[in-house]
Amino acid sequence: xxxxxxxxxxxxxxxxxxxxxxxxxxxxxVIRKARGPxxxxxxxxxxxxxxxxxxxxxxxREIKEETNCDVISHTLIGKKTIFFSAFTKASGEKGxxxxxxxxxxxxxxxxxxxxxxxxxxxxxxxxxxDTLSCKNATPFVLIGCGKxxxxxxxxxxxxxxxxxxxxxxxxxxxxxxxxxxxxxxKGNIILQKVAFTKKVDAGKWSYSAAGHVDAGENYExxxxxxxxxxxxxxxxxxxxxxSDYTLREGKPRAFxxxxxxxxxxxxxxxxxxxxxxxxxxxxxxxxxxxxxxxNFKDIFAKIFMQWYEKD
Numbered sequence: 001x002x003x004x005x006x007x008x009x010x011x012x013x014x015x016x017x018x019x020x021x022x023x024x025x026x027x028x029x030v031i032r033k034a035r036g037p038x039x040x041x042x043x044x045x046x047x048x049x050x051x052x053x054x055x056x057x058x059x060x061r062e063i064k065e066e067t068n069c070d071v072i073s074h075t076l077i078g079k080k081t082i083f084f085s086a087f088t089k090a091s092g093e094k095g096x097x098x099x100x101x102x103x104x105x106x107x108x109x110x111x112x113x114x115x116x117x118x119x120x121x122x123x124x125x126x127x128x129x130d131t132l133s134c135k136n137a138t139p140f141v142l143i144g145c146g147k148x149x150x151x152x153x154x155x156x157x158x159x160x161x162x163x164x165x166x167x168x169x170x171x172x173x174x175x176x177x178x179x180x181x182x183x184x185x186k187g188n189i190i191l192q193k194v195a196f197t198k199k200v201d202a203g204k205w206s207y208s209a210a211g212h213v214d215a216g217e218n219y220e221x222x223x224x225x226x227x228x229x230x231x232x233x234x235x236x237x238x239x240x241x242x243s244d245y246t247l248r249e250g251k252p253r254a255f256x257x258x259x260x261x262x263x264x265x266x267x268x269x270x271x272x273x274x275x276x277x278x279x280x281x282x283x284x285x286x287x288x289x290x291x292x293x294x295n296f297k298d299i300f301a302k303i304f305m306q307w308y309e310k311d
Contacts, residue, residue, distance in 0.1 A: 008158045008159075009158075010085075010096045010154065010156075010158050010160060011083070011096050011097070011098045012095035012096055012097075013037065013095055013096075013097045013098070014097070014098040014099070014100070015048075015097065015098075015099050015100070016048065016099075016100045016101070017046050017047050017048050017099075017100075017101050017102075018046050018047065018048075018049060018055045018058040018059045018062065018101070018102045018104070019044040019045065019046030019059065019062075019101050019102070019103055019104070019140055019144075020044060020045055020046055020059045020062070020063050020071070020074070020103075020104050020105075020106035021044060021077070021103060021104065021105050021106060021144035022045070022063070022067075022069075022106045022107070022108055023129075023144070023145075024126070026128060026129050026130065027126040027127060027128055027129065028126070028127055028129055028132075028141065028144060028145055029045065029067060029069070029108070029112060029124060029125075029126055029127075030042040030043060030044065030045070030124065030125065030126075030127050030137070030141055031043055031044075031045050031066050031067065031116070031120075031121040031122070031123065031124045032116070032121065032122040032123055032125070033120070033121065033122070033138075034116060034119065034120055034121055034122045035119065035120060036120075037084065037095065037097045038084075038138050041136060041137055041138050041141075042127060042132065042136060042137040042138065042141050043137075043138045043140065043141060044101075044103075044138070044140050044141055044144055045062055045063045045066040045067050045124065046058070046059055046062045046063070046066075046101070047062045047066075047120070055076070055102050055104075056074060056104075059071070059074060059102075059104050059106065060074070063106065063108065066120070066121050066124055067108070067112040067113065067124035068110060068111075068112060068113040068124070069108035069109065069110040069111070069112055069124075070108060070109050070110050071106055071107070071108055072107050072108060072109050073106070073107040074104045074105070074106050074107075075104060075105045075106075076102070076103075076104055077103040077104060077105055078102070078103060079100060079101070079102050079103070080100070080101055080103060080140075080143065080215070080216030081098065081099065081100040081101075081216060082099050082101075082139045082140070082143075082151075082162055082215045082216055083096055083097065083098055083099070083151070083159045083160055083161060083162070084096070084097045084099060084138070084139055084161065084162065085097065085160050085161050096160055099139075099140075101140055103140070103143075103144070112124035112125060112126065129145045129146075129147075132145055132147070133164060133167060134162070134163050134164060134167060139162045139215050142162075142164060142215075143215060143216065147164050148164060148165040148166075148214070149162050149163070149164055149165070149214065149215040150162065150163060150164075150165050150175060150176070150212040150213065150214055150215060151176050151212075151213045151214065151215050151216075151217065152169055152170065152173035152174060152175060152176065153173070153174050153175075153176050153255050154172065154173065154174075155172060155174070155251070155252060157176075157243070157245070157252075157255045159176065159213075159218075160173060161173045162215040165212065174245075174252045174253065174254055174255060175212055175213075175253075175254040175255070176212065176213035176219065176222075176254070176255050176257070177210060177211065177212060177213070177254050177255065177256045177257070178210060178211065178212075178213055178219045178220070178222035178223035178226060178256075178257055178258075178259070179206075179207035179208075179209070179210040179223065179256055179257070179258040179259070179300065179303070180207055180208045180209045180210065180223050180224075180226065180227045180238070180258070180259055180260075180261055181207065181208055181241055181258060181259070181260045181261070181304070181307075182208030182209070182227065182231065182233065182261050182262075182263065183260060183261070183262045183263075184262070184263070184264050184279070185262065185264050187281075187282065188279045188280060188281050188282070189208070189279070189280050189282065189285060190208055190231075190267065190277055190278070190279050190280075191205050191206065191207070191208055191277065191278055191280060191285075192205070192206060192207070192208060192209065192230065192231070192269065192273075192274040192275075192276070192277050193205050193206070193274065193275040193276045193277070193278070194206050194273075194274070194275065194297065195271075195272065195273055195274055195275045196275055197272075198273075201297045203275065204295060204296055204297045205278070205295055205296045205297065205300070206296070206297040206300045207258070207297075207300050208227065208231060208261075209223070209226040209227040209229070209230040209231050210223075210226055210230075210256075210300075211225075211226040211229075211230070219257035219259075220238055220240070220257075220259055223238060223257070223258075223259040223261075224236075224238060224259075224261075227261060229270065230269060230270050230273050230274060231267050231268070231269050231270075231274075231277075232265075232266070232267055232268035232269065233261070233263050233265045233267060234265070235261045235263055238259035238260060238261045239259060239260040239261075240257070240258075240259055240260075241258040241259055241260050241303065241307050242257075242258055242303050242306055242307055242310075243255065243256060243257040243258065243303070244256055244299060244302055244303050244306070245299075246298070246299050256299050256303065258303050258307075282308065285304070286305070286308055289301045289304070289305060
C-alpha cells in the first residue's frame, strides 16, 4: 500500500517531462531556465514529449535543441516525482509544483551552446557539481549530481519542498521519516540499536530500519529502501502501522510514518548505522518499554505502543 499520495490539495501546478543527466568528471551539463517555476535556476536539459514520441526520442531531441550536443548513448534510470514550492505566481501567491520526470543517464558529443533559445533556456553550460545547491539548481539537477536530497513536508504532513540533507531547510518545512517494524514468521520483532557514533539516540533501541524520505519517494518506498540498506532485507510490500511527529518548541520537528514487514530472510546489518540487532517477543518489548523507556527512541516507543494498544 502507499499511504501518502503524490496528489494533494497544496499543489497549484503540475508538469511532466523527460530529462537527461550528463556528467563528466565533477561537472554536469545544465541549462539556465528562462521561464516558469525554475526561472533563473540551473536545470537538466529536457522537456515534454511531442505527439507520438518515445521517451528516448524526446530526450535526444530536447538535448540537441537545448545544448546543441548529440546523444551517443542513453540509459533509463526511472521516473521520479518531486515537489518544489519556492516559486511565486504572477498573482504573488506561493505555489507548489508537482514535477514528474523520466530520467536518463546520457553521454554526448559536441560542445554546448552558450546561447539560449530565448524562450525556455538562457543557454547551456558545464557546471562544477560542488557549486550547486537548492539556491541555484532545481531538485532534478541535485538528484542528478548524486547529492542527498530529502523530501520536506508542511505542517499538515504533505510533501512540499526538497533540500540537501545537510543544508538549512526552508521555514515551516519538516523532514519526513520512514520507519519499519520487521517481524519474523514467529511473530517476534527484530529491532536495531542505534550506532554509538550517531549524534541522536545513540545506543537506544529503535525501529528495525528508518531514514529520511528522499526526493522522488513516498513514505512506503523510503521504508522499503531503508530496510534493504540497513538490514539487507528486500521486501516488495508492507502494511501501514501508524504515524506521529516529534516536536521542537511546540512545532513539528519531523513526521514519522511506520510500516510493518514480515520476513524470515537473513539479516545483514550496516555496522555504520547499527550497533546490534535483537529479536523481541511482543510481550517482552512492551514490558521493557514500560520499565526502561530511557533505553528506547521516544518516537519509536510511542508509535509501537499506539499500535500495540490498538491491536
